[in-house]
Amino acid sequence: MKHILCIVGTRPEGIKMAPLIKALKREPWARVTVLATAQHRDLLDQVLALFDIVPDVDLDIMRPNQALPELTARLVMALDEKFGELAPDVVLAQGDTTTVMTAALVAFYRRIPFGHVEAGLRTHDLDNPFPEEMNRLVAGHLARWHFVPTQRSRQNLLREGISDAAIHVTGNTVIDALLEVAATEWPLDIPLDASKRLVLVTAHRRENFGEPFRAVCRAIRQLVDLYPDIEVVYPVHPNPNVRATAHELLGNHSRIRLCQPLDYAPFVEIQKRAYLILTDSGGVQEEAPALGKPVLVLRTETERPEAVDEGVVRLVGTDEACIVAEASQLLENEAAYRAMARGVSPYGDGHAACRIVDVLRDALCAGAGGA
Numbered sequence: 001m002k003h004i005l006c007i008v009g010t011r012p013e014g015i016k017m018a019p020l021i022k023a024l025k026r027e028p029w030a031r032v033t034v035l036a037t038a039q040h041r042d043l044l045d046q047v048l049a050l051f052d053i054v055p056d057v058d059l060d061i062m063r064p065n066q067a068l069p070e071l072t073a074r075l076v077m078a079l080d081e082k083f084g085e086l087a088p089d090v091v092l093a094q095g096d097t098t099t100v101m102t103a104a105l106v107a108f109y110r111r112i113p114f115g116h117v118e119a120g121l122r123t124h125d126l127d128n129p130f131p132e133e134m135n136r137l138v139a140g141h142l143a144r145w146h147f148v149p150t151q152r153s154r155q156n157l158l159r160e161g162i163s164d165a166a167i168h169v170t171g172n173t174v175i176d177a178l179l180e181v182a183a184t185e186w187p188l189d190i191p192l193d194a195s196k197r198l199v200l201v202t203a204h205r206r207e208n209f210g211e212p213f214r215a216v217c218r219a220i221r222q223l224v225d226l227y228p229d230i231e232v233v234y235p236v237h238p239n240p241n242v243r244a245t246a247h248e249l250l251g252n253h254s255r256i257r258l259c260q261p262l263d264y265a266p267f268v269e270i271q272k273r274a275y276l277i278l279t280d281s282g283g284v285q286e287e288a289p290a291l292g293k294p295v296l297v298l299r300t301e302t303e304r305p306e307a308v309d310e311g312v313v314r315l316v317g318t319d320e321a322c323i324v325a326e327a328s329q330l331l332e333n334e335a336a337y338r339a340m341a342r343g344v345s346p347y348g349d350g351h352a353a354c355r356i357v358d359v360l361r362d363a364l365c366a367g368a369g370g371a
């Protein structure tokens, strides 16, 4: 048996690791331990419950409005202690959060092979997204296995001198999770006005805190005032820097509904029902194209250029006038809208987790008769 330690810290890691954890648990050669850093508390618990995953270890790291140096330091100390106790053969983590960067670092210090899920994403700008571009670089350079979603991400790693033999193009596990959840029609607690077009909004990026995010909010308000036939649903991220501004600038409007973050299943359902999505989220940039929903990305750069190249995602930044102009075009021009509302899935086909398991089985069980 090989002992595989799967790390989850935040909501998107829970969503994207769930298909892999499930697939690994079906393998006779793998003993799977799930460690939740709980960098996110409530958001992570929601998704683990949906996917029926009970962590074996929970570090309960989240503190209100946590600062990055303290978060990093506490994660390193707590992960090191657990890696020492558990002595896994392999550590797996997904993405670019502080949880992932510290898991890769501690695995390196303890000489435990690290597998990076959703490897190779880059903007080539350390400030955008902050601190995630740094987190990816660190995790990427410490990994034994790089499970990249696309050829583009493979090329990014090759340019950084990573050996091609260590890179595996698997697709993104988010599409595995999405297709499983989207197959069902989920009840929505939020009453939607069927006579209005639904604009779904999410935002949480640290580099947008302050004036850029205020400009985004002003643009949303302008759009709602310009178009009486739209309603906005915005599940507000619990980060206090986002929450306060969202409520200050978007509260008290009859066609803007600010709500708590939605559980993943209803969030997929509301994406299905949306006319248009405005977001700075990484995961939503991957999911919405697969659901045929146009996305305007509230950022100037993206590490997910594939859907932009497909013409179904557009970078609009955080300039108020630009957001209003781009959204107006999609709200007024049927042809422009249709060109972006095509169901394409450049990030995966729903089988990424199986491909990752195949690679790990080959690497870890060679010559051992598969056990």
Ligand code: UD1
Pocket (backbone or CB within 6 Å): 010, 011, 012, 039, 040, 041, 042, 043, 044, 062, 063, 064, 065, 066, 068, 071, 096, 097, 098, 099, 131, 132, 204, 206, 238, 239, 240
């Ligand atoms: C984190 C990740 C980001 C990822 C995002 C996904 C880092 C540095 N940031 O950003 O890469 O895109 O998660 O959502 O790794 N909070 C709660 N409850 C929760 C979660 C968060 O109250 O369940 C609040 C807390 O006050 C917490 C704050 O949000 O201190 C910030 O959480 P943190 O994980 O540091 O950053 P995010 O902005 O959530």
Ligand code: UDP
Pocket (backbone or CB within 6 Å): 011, 012, 015, 174, 202, 204, 235, 260, 261, 262, 263, 264, 265, 267, 268, 280, 281, 282, 283, 284, 287
């Ligand atoms: N999501 C969710 N509920 C919400 C908002 C988002 O379940 O209210 C899901 C979304 O479908 C996607 C993931 O959370 O799979 C994205 O998380 P987030 O935007 O917080 O982080 P990022 O992907 O930018 O790292």
